Structure formats: C-alpha cells, structure tokens
Amino acid sequence: MTRTSAPVDAPVADAWEGLVTTALLGTDRRTPPGSRPGPEAPVALLDAAATETVRRRAGLRPARAAERPQAAPEDPRPPLPPAAARRLALLLADRPGPSGGGRRGAAPDLMELLPQWLAAANSHGFGPPPHTLPALLDAARGRTDLRPAVLEFAGPRALWLARLNQDWRFALRSARGGGAALPHVDDDERTQQLWQEGLFAERVALLSALRSREPASARELLATTWATERAEDRLMFLDSLRSGLGPDDEPFLEQALADRSRNVRATAAELLSALPGSALAARMAVRAEACVAVDHTQTAQATPTPTTPTTQSTQPTPVIAVEAPHECDPAMERDGVVAKAPAGRGERSWWFGQLIEAAPLGTWSRRLGGRTPREIVALPVADDWQGELHAAWCRAAVRQRDAEWSRALLGDPSAPEAGGPGAVSLAERAKLLGTLSAAERAEWVAGFIATHGLSEAFQLLGVCAVPWSGPLGRAVVDALNIARDAGSYPWSFSGVMGLAERCLDPSEAGRLDVLLAVPDEPENASPGAGGYWAEAFQRLVTTLRLRAAMAAELGAP
Incomplete structure (x- = not known):
C-alpha cells in the first residue's frame, strides 16, 4: 500500500531549527509546516526532517584532510622482562572497589603497590610496553601522587599521546618544561631564547635544571630579568635557589629583601637564615x-638521674x-x-x-x-x-x-615525654628526624615504638627509609602482635598495617606465619577482633611475598 504524506514547504534558512522546536513541543501543540493537525502530523514531521537532512548534507563541501600526526618518538630503553610486563598489566587493571567501612579481605591492594613497582622499574631503566601507555596515563590522571613516576617510566611517548588526547594534558603540565626539550648546558643562545620567550613552566624547568648543574649560571640568568618579572613568578623562581644554596647567593638574596612583594621578602629571608x-x-x-x-x-x-646516688645532694x-x-x-x-x-x-x-x-x-x-x-x-x-x-x-x-x-x-626515644605532648611535638620530631641519616632515623623510631607503641608512631614511620631496617620492622611487627594479643580495637591500626604492607622488608614474611591463626579473644576484646587481625596479617604476608616476586621479575636482588 502506498503511503501519502502531507506536502512539505520549500526549505527556509532556519527550517532545521523550526523542525527541532516542533519535535520538542510535540505535533499536538505545533503543526509541522505545510501539514494539518491530526494523526498524519508526526509522519509529516519525519518526512520534513528527512528532506531537510538530505538538503543540509548536499550543501556541505568536503573538508581538507587533516595532517597525519608525526610518528611517536623512539624509546631507546630496554623493554620490560615478560613477567614484569604481565605484572604491570595486573597492577593497572586493579581498581579499588566501593568502600565498605574499611578495607577488608586478605588480598593485596595492587594499586597501592603500583608506586613501588614504578620506582623499581625506573631504577632499572626499563621502558613500558607501548600498549600499556593509555592505562598508565589514566592511572596518573586519577592520582597526582603517581604522576612523576608514571611520566618518568612512560617516557617521551606519553607526551606524544598527551598532545593528542585532551584527557591527558596534565602530562604536558607535569613534565619538565611542559614537555619541551631543554637546551644543552653549553647552548647559551638557545638557553637565552627559552628564558626570554618560553612559557612559564618551561622557564621554571630551565632554571631548575640549570641550577642543579651550574648554580651560579642559574642565578645570573634569573638576575637578567628579575626586575621585570611578576611577583608570583619571582617567588617561584626564588624558590628554585634552594637547590645548591650557598654563600655566593647572598648578594642576590640581600637585594631580594627589598622586594615589593612581602612573600618574596619572606622567602629571601628564609634562604639567608639557612646560611x-x-x-x-x-x-x-x-x-x-x-x-x-x-x-x-x-x-x-x-x-636526680638513675646513676646519681639518692644520698648525694644535687x-x-x-x-x-x-x-x-x-x-x-x-x-x-x-x-x-x-x-x-x-x-x-x-x-x-x-x-x-x-x-x-x-x-x-x-x-x-x-x-x-x-x-x-x-x-x-x-x-x-x-x-x-x-x-x-x-x-x-x-x-x-x-x-x-x-x-x-x-x-x-x-631526646631519648624511650623517655616518658617522647610519647606525650611535650615541648617538642610529634610533628616537629618527624621533621627533626629528616635531618638524620636513614639508619639513625630508623633506630630512633624503633626505640620510640618499643616504649610507646604504635598509637603515636604513624607520623614518625612516614619519614623512615623504605624498606624498613630489620630492627624497625621487628619493632612494628612486635607492637602489632602486642596489640592483637591485648584484644585492641583492630581498625585503629589499619593505617600502620597499610604502611607495613608497603614498607616492611619482604624478607620478614617468613617470620610472620605464626600470626596467621585466629587468636583467642580476651574477655574485653572488641567483637570480631581476632578474625580481623588474622585477616590483616594474612594480607600483610601475601603482600610481602608479592613484593618479593615483583622485585625478582624486574631482576632486583
């Protein structure tokens, strides 16, 4: 049967917009042009839209084909060993599930191991399999803490991809020089050109790189444009002088004490007081x-001290x-x-x-x-x-x-005031520990934990070198075991347990097997605490063994 449709008027300039409006309002409220109200109105609207679509397409002129992107740069680094490449794919495929009131289960949190894996891969100088680059960039997009390690591992091809995908533009901002190649140290002409004409990120990267190689040249380059820089830029540039700070920087910093910006003056004073x-x-x-x-x-x-006789006058x-x-x-x-x-x-x-x-x-x-x-x-x-x-x-x-x-x-980590709100707070102690060697730091924190337990130690553990030294690792495990045997509320130690999974030496896994059984719960223990502790120690042991396997796959001893 042949279907007849209502006649369609000749197209006008705004015909498409009128048809769209009619479709939004409905043919009961607005009749299509050239048709009558009734059951045939929707059919007339569709016919008019089809005709207008053909007319619009027929009027298009073919666009010039876009230029093909340049080929991705070569990555000269050796490829990952096959087992390590498979491990990377597993780490990137893991996604944290919905929170259920605290992390549960005995399976390792793979995404939390990704930073450590990246650090190890970068230390060996490996390059990534090309097909993993999108997943790496997606992971770094969601976690800013991953970006430096991801961009180092992903290499120049990550920047090439970032220029083609708006979602990955952060890589260009995060990379040194905004993804631009910095001039060679001996290329004075190119250095001057980039300093005078480059983007702010490029200039910051140039100054930082030059400062790490030739502190005096970086300071002299900054002095050439100092008077004309914006206040916020002067502050950022001045901060780059922290690297390699020395007596030769004093005249420049003394001049900055008269800067019109209060923040610049304060930073200059801070740097001078460090000399x-x-x-x-x-x-x-x-x-x-x-x-x-x-x-x-x-x-x-x-x-009186313990060595002072009580009969002796002080x-x-x-x-x-x-x-x-x-x-x-x-x-x-x-x-x-x-x-x-x-x-x-x-x-x-x-x-x-x-x-x-x-x-x-x-x-x-x-x-x-x-x-x-x-x-x-x-x-x-x-x-x-x-x-x-x-x-x-x-x-x-x-x-x-x-x-x-x-x-x-x-002070002495075993002193009673070390674990309380004394003259020196735990936050200040953490900063003070940062001035000591890694071995001395670990020794002090181990002594603190042995005396005061783990309730105040989380901040201090964060400044200790990874993996933890043997004495520090044993002090943490012993303190966790004591808390477990006492029936302590287990969820309050989840932060330390998470740190142990990432920082404990994997060689400690064997001595933790005795902690995997569900302990007898003391009379006043939190309900279900024994099962949680067993589960947490199982996850710790599994994670340590997984870290050992990751290191072996990358060729680490």
Whole structure:
C-alpha cells in the first residue's frame, strides 16, 4: 500500500531549527509546516526532517584532510622482562572497589603497590610496553601522587599521546618544561631564547635544571630579568635557589629583601637564615641574643638521674630567662619578620619565635656559657617560655640541617615525654628526624615504638627509609602482635598495617606465619577482633611475598 504524506514547504534558512522546536513541543501543540493537525502530523514531521537532512548534507563541501600526526618518538630503553610486563598489566587493571567501612579481605591492594613497582622499574631503566601507555596515563590522571613516576617510566611517548588526547594534558603540565626539550648546558643562545620567550613552566624547568648543574649560571640568568618579572613568578623562581644554596647567593638574596612583594621578602629571608654565615643571620643572632640569657639568680633543683646516688645532694640548675621583643621595627620586617601575628597568637611570642628560628644555632653555645646543644635543651626555661623556645629551635635545626641540635631536641626515644605532648611535638620530631641519616632515623623510631607503641608512631614511620631496617620492622611487627594479643580495637591500626604492607622488608614474611591463626579473644576484646587481625596479617604476608616476586621479575636482588 502506498503511503501519502502531507506536502512539505520549500526549505527556509532556519527550517532545521523550526523542525527541532516542533519535535520538542510535540505535533499536538505545533503543526509541522505545510501539514494539518491530526494523526498524519508526526509522519509529516519525519518526512520534513528527512528532506531537510538530505538538503543540509548536499550543501556541505568536503573538508581538507587533516595532517597525519608525526610518528611517536623512539624509546631507546630496554623493554620490560615478560613477567614484569604481565605484572604491570595486573597492577593497572586493579581498581579499588566501593568502600565498605574499611578495607577488608586478605588480598593485596595492587594499586597501592603500583608506586613501588614504578620506582623499581625506573631504577632499572626499563621502558613500558607501548600498549600499556593509555592505562598508565589514566592511572596518573586519577592520582597526582603517581604522576612523576608514571611520566618518568612512560617516557617521551606519553607526551606524544598527551598532545593528542585532551584527557591527558596534565602530562604536558607535569613534565619538565611542559614537555619541551631543554637546551644543552653549553647552548647559551638557545638557553637565552627559552628564558626570554618560553612559557612559564618551561622557564621554571630551565632554571631548575640549570641550577642543579651550574648554580651560579642559574642565578645570573634569573638576575637578567628579575626586575621585570611578576611577583608570583619571582617567588617561584626564588624558590628554585634552594637547590645548591650557598654563600655566593647572598648578594642576590640581600637585594631580594627589598622586594615589593612581602612573600618574596619572606622567602629571601628564609634562604639567608639557612646560611649561618650570612649578614642576615648575624643580624638575627644579635636580636635573638638580646631575648635569651642564663639567669643565675633563678635556679631549679636538678632531677636526680638513675646513676646519681639518692644520698648525694644535687646542684641547682641555672634557668634560661626569656625577654621577648616589645616591637617589630622596620629593620626586623626587612629581614623577614612578619609583624602581624596570626589570630589567637600573642605578638611578642610571634616575633620572638621568628627571631630564634632565623638565628644560627651556633649562637647559643656562645651565649649560654659554652654548653652543648644537649645541655642547653636540658636547661629549664622560666615563665612558661619553654614550648615557644624549643619549637623555634626545632624549626632552626630543620632549616639549617643541624643533626647535633636535632638529636638534642629529639631526646631519648624511650623517655616518658617522647610519647606525650611535650615541648617538642610529634610533628616537629618527624621533621627533626629528616635531618638524620636513614639508619639513625630508623633506630630512633624503633626505640620510640618499643616504649610507646604504635598509637603515636604513624607520623614518625612516614619519614623512615623504605624498606624498613630489620630492627624497625621487628619493632612494628612486635607492637602489632602486642596489640592483637591485648584484644585492641583492630581498625585503629589499619593505617600502620597499610604502611607495613608497603614498607616492611619482604624478607620478614617468613617470620610472620605464626600470626596467621585466629587468636583467642580476651574477655574485653572488641567483637570480631581476632578474625580481623588474622585477616590483616594474612594480607600483610601475601603482600610481602608479592613484593618479593615483583622485585625478582624486574631482576632486583
């Protein structure tokens, strides 16, 4: 049967828009052009749309074919061993499931092992299988912490792909120089051109790379355009001078103390105070010495030590007296002291802390009677200034990378105050540990855990080198075992257990087998705690063995 349709009017310029509007409103409310209301109106609308579609397509002119993209660059690095390539595919295929009130199950969390796998692969200089590049870039897109390792492993082909896919543009921003090739160290002409004409990311990358190779050349390059840079750019460029900071940088930094930007002035002052021989450090030392002195008129009774006989009289101990500054004069502000105190903070204590942290730590032995850092830290401080003084010394020790002062401020890890809210907080202790060698760090944290347990140790464990040393690993496992036997609430240790999975030496897996059984629950234990502990230790052992297999697949000893 032949179907007849309503006549369609000749097309007009806005015919397509009219048909779309009619379809949205419905033919009951708006009749298509050239048709009558009724059951045939929808058919007329479809016929008109078909006719208009043909007309629109017939009027298109063929576009010029786009240029084919250039071939992907070669990656000269050796390919992954086959077993390691298969492992990478498994790690990338793993996706965290929906949260169910805490991580459960005995299976390892593969995505949490990906950063460690990438670090090992990069240390061996392997290149990725080309087909894994999209998955690598997708993983880095979702986790910013993965980006440096992913981009190093993915190599130049990742940047080539990023230029073709908007979703991966972050790779161009994250790569050194925004993905641009930096000039050779001897190519002065290209260096000058990139510094004068390059994008901001390219200029930052150029300055950082040059600073790592030739600190003086980087500083001289920065000086050529310093006066014309924007304040926020000057701040970023100035921050690059932290690498290779030395006495030769002092004249440039002294000039930056007069910068019109407060943030630039503060950064310049911080860098100068990290140079104990600088003129700013000397000025700060004079100001700080005026605030701190030994007061022999006030004494505190010394606390007997375990080696001191109780019958022996103890000598009175001198007291450190503090007189905080009464004003913040323009000279102090020029040297980086921020005059306005934060909300809830007293002005005088605010100024005092800034002076102490900027003064060279060598000042205090001379000022306080030739005492060693440990002896100085042990002195009582009058009028409740101890917390403020010790916190400022902590910041100075971290800034000046002074290991002797760090040891003195850390104290004995087994001391009762080490695990409580003493003059030096756990956050400050974590920063102080960063100034020590990896072995000394691990030894101190192991001693802390052996005495105080794991409840306050998470922040300290984060600064320890991976894999953990034998004594530190055993201290963590022993503390977890003690918590398990005591029937402690298991979920409160999930963070430490997760760290152990990533940081414990895989060789420790064998000695953990005895912890896999479900323990007898004490009378006051949390319900289900025994099963959770057994499950958590099973996951720990499985993860350690998986890490050992990953290392073997990459050819690591």
